[in-house]
Amino acid sequence: xxxxxxxxxxxxxxxxxxxxxxxxxxxxxxxxxxxxxxxxxxxxxxxxxxxxxxxxxxxxxxxxxxxxxxxxxxxxxxxxxxxxxxxxxxxxxxxxxxxxxxxxxxxxxxxxxxxxxxxxxxxxxxxxxxxxxxxxxxxxxxxxxxxxxxxxxxxxxxxxxxxxxxxxxxxxxxxxxxxxxxxxxxxxxxxxxxxxxxxxxxxxxxxxxxxxxxxxxxxxxxxxxxxxxxxxxxxxxxxxxxxxxxxxxxxxxxxxxxxxxxxxxxxxxxxxxxxxxxxxxxxxxxxxxxxxxxxxxxxxxxxxxxxxxxxxxxxxxxxxxxxxxxxxxxxxxxxxxxxxxxxxxxxxxxxxxxxxxxxxxxxxxxxxxxxxxxxxxxxxxxxxxxxxxxxxxxxxxxxxxxxxxxxxxxxxxxxxxxxxxxxxxxxxxxxxxxxxxxxxxxxxxxxxx
Numbered sequence: 001x002x003x004x005x006x007x008x009x010x011x012x013x014x015x016x017x018x019x020x021x022x023x024x025x026x027x028x029x030x031x032x033x034x035x036x037x038x039x040x041x042x043x044x045x046x047x048x049x050x051x052x053x054x055x056x057x058x059x060x061x062x063x064x065x066x067x068x069x070x071x072x073x074x075x076x077x078x079x080x081x082x083x084x085x086x087x088x089x090x091x092x093x094x095x096x097x098x099x100x101x102x103x104x105x106x107x108x109x110x111x112x113x114x115x116x117x118x119x120x121x122x123x124x125x126x127x128x129x130x131x132x133x134x135x136x137x138x139x140x141x142x143x144x145x146x147x148x149x150x151x152x153x154x155x156x157x158x159x160x161x162x163x164x165x166x167x168x169x170x171x172x173x174x175x176x177x178x179x180x181x182x183x184x185x186x187x188x189x190x191x192x193x194x195x196x197x198x199x200x201x202x203x204x205x206x207x208x209x210x211x212x213x214x215x216x217x218x219x220x221x222x223x224x225x226x227x228x229x230x231x232x233x234x235x236x237x238x239x240x241x242x243x244x245x246x247x248x249x250x251x252x253x254x255x256x257x258x259x260x261x262x263x264x265x266x267x268x269x270x271x272x273x274x275x276x277x278x279x280x281x282x283x284x285x286x287x288x289x290x291x292x293x294x295x296x297x298x299x300x301x302x303x304x305x306x307x308x309x310x311x312x313x314x315x316x317x318x319x320x321x322x323x324x325x326x327x328x329x330x331x332x333x334x335x336x337x338x339x340x341x342x343x344x345x346x347x348x349x350x351x352x353x354x355x356x357x358x359x360x361x362x363x364x365x366x367x368x369x370x371x372x373x374x375x376x377x378x379x380x381x382x383x384x385x386x387x388x389x390x391x392x393x394x395x396x397x398x399x400x401x402x403x404x405x406x407x408x409x410x411x412x413x414x415x416x417x418x419x420x421x422x423x424x425x426x427x428x429x430x431x432x433x434x435x436x437x438x439x440x441x442x443x444x445x446x447x448x449x
Contacts, residue, residue, distance in 0.1 A: 037091050049364050081142030141161045213249060
């Protein structure tokens with residue numbers, strides 16, 4: 001981290017110096033975007049080649065606040081890009097640089113985030129506030145810096161893209177509602193469907209190759225399950241559109257298999273600070289959370305929040321409690337990574353395409369924030385649990401699998417937008433009991449309004 005600077009005075013000085021230089025050179029100062037142009041970039045998903053530290057994420061340059069900024073690592077080249085959500089015609093870009101600016105950089109557009117077209121280029125950048133009239137189109141717009149102004153990286157207070165098209169600037173960069181945001185989540189409530197020694201992610205097509213798993217959600221999940229077969233299957237979830245498969249190691253008390261009873265709670269939450277940026281899971285995404293070979297320390301110190309095991313007055317236990325009050329049940333909660341690489345639906349270890357946020361932000365290697373899953377599973381086991389175990393071993397071998405298969409992506413997107421992006425605490429149809437005036441994402445029949 002570089003030493004603190006005086007951002008206010010420094011920025012004002014740079015702006016004044018830049019304006020004076022333009023006037024002295026006889027250059028016209030570029031006027032703001034016309035009334036027909038729309039600010040397309042504010043609040044949209046952003047990513048960067050690097051981030052200097054936890055408080056300088058890519059999204060900070062698109063949040064509409066002049067007091068937050070993106071800052072890169074101290075090397076060349078670096079880039080910062082925004083996803084406008086759909087193809088847009090770009091007419092103007094405004095760059096509000098911090099003291100660390102780009103001397104040589106380009107503004108580029110892309111239809112797919114891979115192939116880029118230059119719409120502006122300079123090797124004599126002066127920093128400050130730059131308004132650039134440009135002409136181009138694309139879904140993605142980025143600043144691609146090749147030469148820094150000094151020994152620091154690149155740093156932008158704001159990066160604004162104006163034009164027509166895209167999907168506008170919603171969701172808003174910060175909530176405009178008067179009620180306080182205390183949650184940003186909705187529930188998928190799904191009951192038990194089967195116990196099988198199968199795992200279609202780790203051991204696809206190999207029935208019996210795994211330790212015993214307990215399945216909830218999709219009623220057809222087995223070793224041969226695919227995205228297509230799950231979409232054609234039934235579900236035990238309250239929301240009939242959720243055909244996803246959720247599974248975890250079975251729980252035993254001695255030799256007795258203990259089934260979870262009733263609906264199990266699987267939270268879809270925000271894992272990042274800027275919850276309004278979370279996007280829906282892509283169809284077919286799958287991953288494994290935790291490890292059957294984890295040590296107690298690895299389970300306890302996972303990058304996600306780990307509630308561990310609880311029963312009665314016992315909480316945050318990193319192993320199954322040896323005794324629980326009669327008539328109680330053992331609960332376990334464990335959070336999943338919520339940053340996706342934006343490309344792969346799976347990876348060789350079934351984890352590398354996903355990552356946990358760092359200081360509340362997704363990194364450049366995993367730039368897409370998706371819902372953070374938190375399984376809250378309840379096993380009706382009490383009394384003497386000294387012989388209790390998981391099919392995978394001790395309690396700290398707890399892990400689980402997720403295979404996304406919502407049969408209508410628009411349903412999932414409505415729940416994400418209304419509940420997670422909207423800062424609500426929703427049930428499976430997207431209704432917040434504590435904020436009824438906000439309405440619901442879905443009708444009583446779990447359909448779009």
